[in-house]
Amino acid sequence: MFQLDLKSRESIYEQIISQMKELIVTGVLKEGEKLPSVRELSRILTVNPNTVQKAYRELERQGYVYTVTGLGCFAASLADIRRDETAIHQLTETLRTTLRQLTYLGFTRQEIDALLDRLFREDHQHRNDTEKGSEST
Amino acid sequence: MFQLDLKSRESIYEQIISQMKELIVTGVLKEGEKLPSVRELSRILTVNPNTVQKAYRELERQGYVYTVTGLGCFAASLADIRRDETAIHQLTETLRTTLRQLTYLGFTRQEIDALLDRLFREDHQHRNDTEKGSEST
Amino acid sequence: MFQLDLKSRESIYEQIISQMKELIVTGVLKEGEKLPSVRELSRILTVNPNTVQKAYRELERQGYVYTVTGLGCFAASLADIRRDETAIHQLTETLRTTLRQLTYLGFTRQEIDALLDRLFREDHQHRNDTEKGSEST
Amino acid sequence: MFQLDLKSRESIYEQIISQMKELIVTGVLKEGEKLPSVRELSRILTVNPNTVQKAYRELERQGYVYTVTGLGCFAASLADIRRDETAIHQLTETLRTTLRQLTYLGFTRQEIDALLDRLFREDHQHRNDTEKGSEST
């Protein structure tokens, strides 16, 4: 379910955040569904509960989950999440920087468009594979 | 010449790296041209010399500059830089992740294409402004 | 009758307390009238009986209800409740802090007065709506 | 400089946040001025560095300070802070609840207005005292 890379530059709690976001936003975790408890996930990943706690707290702050003390942590509604302008703005800026650097490396507009097309096709393929994988589970 | 933003989450040495890359790859610093010395640049930017030193070392590792002991640091050739498959691969992966996250947030292929178009136009504008600015200097 | 919001940061027993207070103090629950039993309310709200129990105990401690062993929990008299200097003092202190923080954020006395006026009007509207709603029930 | 109340219902890191906000927003800590380092403040308050760290991180997230790794934490500009709509919204909601509860306790609009007037006068007095205090330091 989770793939932690301890050697990655991305810190553990950030990896938990981004992977949990993916589970929620792809619908694997549906609205109102309970996330594993802090202690449970910390056991599964063999990391400290505080690390999971930090990730969950940030997910709540960003509106991806909501917390009920004594009950647990639950996935928020996709409609709410998608209204998150901050996330969109950050992604746009990343995109801007990446495109600019590609042009610096000599890529033409046409080459970049071709690259994007390839990525879209691969992503589409990836999603189909994932869906088939989750169906069979 | 340089714009450091202390409030940015990007560390200072990373800002030096990306701005120096931009100067080289846009041709402001031509092949073989000498970069300011570590001490000089650290004085100009009022940052710690160690910080500039770290940026220069990383630029050399990535092939953007080469160091001649006793003489200083010089811009590498654009042809060499652009042959750097590692950089291209990393940018492609960043692009892939960013596009995927945008689709997660509900963006359609059409909306993403429109966004890319906007970014290209803004970047074109940006480069024109920069060129005019450097001409007058 | 009750509106629990699990997503709220306010804990469930606190939500029960404040809503029960509102029912008593607005006269929906009249002096001496019996509150639903702990078990009954916990079933209605689908929350843990301990949670309702905790809310009732706190309401009694604050003088809003009184318990007759074996019979249940009853609304106290408004006259008694309103003589509660502790509640008034706490609200005054909350008010003081809130007003001060608004001035910190740059609000002038005039802007705060305008804000208060708006809140009074909205509250008046709210109460009219609620009364109509309870009449039809 | 700081007054921590370990018995308070407000947690330590929240007390640090609110008191640091007050120092910034009242101008005791001016824009760009350095806050005490995490370790230093933790020593002063005899609390764990992690607790101070948590408070600083939240202050940064809310835009009251900005962080430069390796240099420290600095007060942000008042102009930026005052554009924080979230804080204003939360204070407005607190105000709404408080006013409503006062009316529940039998307060008339006139009595509440008189109370507000008293609080404004006391707060004005309080601020004059504080300014004199900081002048003499």
Place this chain on the structure above:
DNA sequence: GTGGTCTAGACCACT
């Protein structure tokens, strides 16, 4: 020196 992350283990309030 600075902030940032992580572990280990404790205690609390809420359900």
Place this chain on the structure above:
DNA sequence: GTGGTCTAGACCACA
């Protein structure tokens, strides 16, 4: 059981 806070002490990257 749940999440939330706190301590003690370690290690890392950055300036």
